[in-house]
Amino acid sequence: MLAHLLVLLLAVAPVPAFNRGNQLYASKDYAGAAKSYEEARACGANAAVEYNLGNAWFKQGRMGRAILSYRRARFLAPRDADVASNLAFARQYRVDKLPTIPSPLARAMDQIFHLLSLREAAILGAVAGFLAALLAAAWIVRRWTALAIAATVIALVALFGFVTQQVWNAELDEHPAVVIATEVNALSGPSEDAKEILQLHDGTEVRIREARGDFDLVQLPGGTGGWVKKSEIERIY
């Protein structure tokens, strides 16, 4: 009982900050709106809060932070069309134009395996898997074809859930991050006096390979990369 009450309380806590943020956004005070949304966000991760926060950053021209928020919103609500379109929009506005034209097959696969969020996929995979197991057990004992067909179908559903979960896990394992400083010079080593080898701008999505002291080693899709200060980037997850 107490647990339910607690959960309810937690769900209600961010609401005032969120609604206040919406008001500020409507009156074009985007910086204020962003602050309110951050407050709401502190109460717990929520797709609507992240999405609105992303919008507030976008309107201030901070593409890095906008893309960060949109990616988090997408993680929580992968089927939301607004999130997807705004993320694509923000990506167009960033300075570094990296080659992102994957094959149509790759793009289709990406869409299919991002229909469910990580949580949804994990639950679906496990429950459907269990159901399929029961049906399979029943079929083993009593060889009714109907049982076999049902078991196979549900097993496929379970597999879909399982694969989606793995795709998300792979993304998390990459430690994706976004550059939030306006201009960053990636260095050849994790120290201030290393040589500058690559220039990145606000909004570029990278993955973090290693961390040493104040620096992170980041990598771009093409393979190039360098060391940047931790404060210049932010991890998505």
Next chain:
Amino acid sequence: MSARVCSALALVTALVLPAAASAAEIEFSAVVDQTLVGVGQQFQLTLTVQGEDMLTAPQPQLPATPDFAILGSSSSQSTNISIMNGQMKRQATVNFVYQVAAKRVGKLILPACKLTYQGKDYETQPIEITVTKEPQGGAAPAPSQPGLPPDLQGQRSQIPIAGNLYLAATPSRRTVYVGEPVTLEVSLGTRFQLSNGGWAELPAYDGFWAEKIFEADKFAFERRTVDGQVYAVSTLAKVALFPLAAGEAKIKPMTFNVVVEQSPRSVFDMFGAAQNVQVQSKPVSITVLALPEKGRPREFTGGVGQFTLAASLDRVSTTNGEPVNLAVRMSGTGNIRMIDKPGIEPIEGLKILDPEVQDDAHVTGDEVKGTKTFRFPIIPQSDGKFVIPAITVAYFDPAAKEYRTLHTAPLDFSATGSAAAAAPAVETSGLKVLGSDIAYIKPDATVLAATPMSAPWWPGLLYVFSLATVGSAFAYRRHSDRLASDRGYARKSRSSQLARQRLKQARKLLGKSDEKGFYAALTQAVMGYIGDRFNIETQAMTRDQLRSEMDRLQISPEAARDVLEIVDQCEIARFSPAMLKDGDPRRLFERTRETLGRI
């Protein structure tokens, strides 16, 4: 006859003996042709060995001379035979000629040279050479000339150079601005016949950017009168020199080698002596004025001369973020190669990259003309129509002594498709899309549940359950299949259950005091159990058969013995109760149960 022979013999002896007997004395001396030379300038060192009846020419030892370099050597020998006072004297003179050059400035000592002849050591006097920085005028004799007879080697020329041979470097102007060219003409004037010539070292113009106008590959003499004298003058080179910095710029003296033909001086000279001579020009000083600071426009890019400016784009529309190339061309007369790239103001929505530079300068007449092209790649960052504003470049015109500014016309182009995914397509219904913006924020909420960011813990457990379910189903299926097909398996599976049932039945009979029935049931339980367990027919088995079967089945001897005893007891109790000793049915029951449990 004999007297003649005797005197002839005596003569011969007189000739030979003195030569053998005389302690051969030689004279060894060293002489140079100049004692005042410039550093690096060649001069000649001649070592002369003179002696009577020198049978072998001794080789002199040159001293170790870190201050001097020996550039070449040759030797010549001459013999002088004279008859004096009835004695024949053979005087041999060997000249060793070395071409020497001093390596540093100062008063240097050419050390003594040594010679060893017939066990005796001879030495020359050291010679003092004064070495100056500037080469000393006058002819420096060339290294050995193989075509000439040895006697003439080492002979100094008697050609007066001054006034008869000169190298002149003449600038067109002596005062110019930075970047304004000076045309330098290098000419050779001579009153001698010249057969050959070449640069001692190629002229270097420090502090200038040099553009070659003309370089001679052979002499082309013209008669000219210079300072009241008639000379044959040939232009060797013409260069346009663009000074790089303000101040006094010096053109260093240039050195040119010529071969002067001397007409034969005597009947015995069959070849005219050809003399190698070096001529040098005087240094030239140019005053370079700095470009005026006052009134210098911001867009000045270093051009000095007269120029025009043009700009063009290689295409007027692009798609998909393809770059457009903006070419800015500056053409005219002047220091084309030294012009810097023009500044272009950053334009919103466009990324202008560093330009590719190309220049082609050529010499026309005595002037350097050409074009310098700057190609800027421009990448559109968003869609729309863009205008490249007028580009301004300033240059300095030294003739008018003022700065001039040039402008290009503005250029426009359009970019589409640079924002690929978000590009708004024209709706098929014909709606006009005015622009695009992000989707609006989510509306006010009453509840905002916190969504956990990670997957729950229990799916993993559920997967394990699923596997367990399927596993157990398999096991179950196998069991039932075996039950159906394998009778022995089926019997064994049921053996314990049946044994328990039978024992229960026996106990019931005991409770009803049906002793005979009890013992029968007990026997059946035992026999039945063994039969079920081991899948054998024990219904009509004799005691001995039972014993041998148990033996075969490898039932433990103790258990087998117990079984047999129980069976015996039951038989006795059933068929000859009188023979029963200690008949405690309850104890027997327990014993049976325990024994069966052990099998």
